[in-house]
Amino acid sequence: MTTLLPAEFADLEPFAAKWCLPTEHERYHTRLASTMDEMQALYDAAKPRVTDAMVYLEKLPFDALPEDAVNLLHLLYSTIEVSFPVEVWRQPRVPDTGSASFDCFIEPVP
């Protein structure tokens, strides 16, 4: 079976297919379409590994990350994305923003 993440992060592989997303647009909309349980599961698994992931990624050339490392970085971004609902709001959307939306049309790569 092909894996998306570096072998050292096999424990996060179950989350990779859903959350290794390259754009803010995809991460944000996946968040809105997820239940709190799904986001809690990602958060509980990934949060204790964020520092390990940064240490791992720091050893690689930042401007030429291999594909599995880029996937890991995107998983970190998704972990940041879900941390807001999980840590404070207990709902996917920031409170009192029922009809508001923001489209991210440019962001740094990676």
Added chain:
Amino acid sequence: MPRFPKPPEGSWTQHYPELGTAPVSYEDSTSPEYYQREKKAVFKRAWLHVGRVEQLPRVGSYFTKDIRAANASIVVVRDRAGQVRAFHNVCRHRGNKLAWTEDPKLDSQGICRQFTCKYHGWRYDLDGALKFIQQEGEFFDVDKSRYGLAPVHCDVWAGFVFVNFAPEPEQSLREFLGPMVTALEGYPFDKLTARFGYSTTIQSNWKLYMDAFAEFYHAPILHAKQSPEKYSAAAAQAGFEAPHYQLDGPHRLVSTSGVRFWEMDADLLKPMEIITRSGLFGPWEKAELGEMPPGLNPAGCDPWGLDSFQLFPNFVILIWSQGWYITYQYWPTAYNTHVFEGSAYFPPATNIRERVAQEMAAVTFKEFALQDSNTLEATQMMLENDYVNEFHLNDQEILCRHLHKVVRDWVADFEGARR
């Protein structure tokens, strides 16, 4: 007792007596008729920011922009001499929109050697000169030298591209920006090129969103649910006060004091803020950008958090002490709708920790802005009902008072001069 000293007159508002202290009306935000007057008196007369020079990296790089508040659609291009120029994006043959991709209603960008009209193939060079007419012999004495693209006044300050739709602008761009804004020159805008850009359509008058980002009085209340309860409770208890406000002509500035998140107890912070060492105020590790221009933090606030420079009419440059900046732009599309564009700019990350900290700051910025924008629709609806039309602005809302006054003054000046 105020936390920060106020001017000798007793308040920031009274320091600028032309503002008055009376309740204000928001009729300027609820009337289709007033919007038409504003378009003529403000958006067809003021210098308008339309983009940055980094969007035009090479000769032939261009972008288009529809500016409905001025009934204009322009193309901005870097010409063969390397100068930035702007033209009305209209073909001189039969008026087709010249540069667009797929959907003519959308803005586009690209690079080209010349502009070719999609309709009948007339061609214009990067200086706007008409170079080619398809089947020229069929026409009746068209002097090509007289039918180049219609130019729009265009100038660049600190890498920001501005245009002006007046037949002859009353002031040069530099004169218009004035000493408070131009004292920002030297800030390394050209080095902060890692951009997170967002846009959205807001169901409110453009000035209501300007107001929302012109005061931080709302911050501890509207944004209370963004933070752990203990932090929010302390913030609401303290309220908001700015150490410095400044007006210069039609433009305005607020400086705020800094917050040392990295010295705070963990229960005041979100766990992800501690892990990424970042949050609303930006990365906790300050980007080293060298010497800052005198116009930044002009009152020498210490600790200093940010300066929000609000350029008349619809552009804001907000510079954070942590070495990044945000721009806001508000493009009216009707009296009660506008398109909002917000961008965060950082020095390009050189390693993972910097990049992750930028991600955290950008996501946080967006979540706050979502709360701000949703509130505006609630305000617009109620203002339009027009049962209540006298509203109180406090001293921390001095910049809202100033914006509405300047708009009124520009409308009165323009209409007065024509009588």
